[in-house]
Amino acid sequence: MRVLVDNALSPDVARGLSDAGHDAIHVRDIGLGSAADPVIFERAAAEDRIVISADTDFGTLLAVRQASQPSVVLIRGATPRRPADQVTLLLANLPQVEVDLLAGAIVVIEPARLRVRSLPIFGSP
Secondary structure, eight states, rough: EEEEEOTTTTTHHHHHHTTTTTTEEEEGTTTTOOOOOHHHHHHHHHHEEEEEEEOOOHHHHHHHHOOOOOOOOEOSSSSSHHHHHHHHHHHHHHHHHHHHHHHHHEEEEEEEEEEEEESOOOOOO
């Protein structure tokens, strides 16, 4: 899986995913450590990468954009704070949602729950 890890998570998360066989980079690795969310979105979309973050602003941005890419994985709730534990949580859950992410989805991972919503997100009529 091709992923771009946002600055809300440690670069160690990207390294852990890369060590597990994913094509993972961190925003700091590509000079986007202080970039605005829309810039990160554009880069992820251009490179066909899935954004992984703990920043809920990405969900709002997805709803506003009404686009089907890039997919986003949000780590939420009482999830582990240590990067190694976050990598373990991601690796345990990503296989279950890979098809959804490749088709366009926002996935929220919490310690005891996994939520998937297909993209694009449209508001209520």
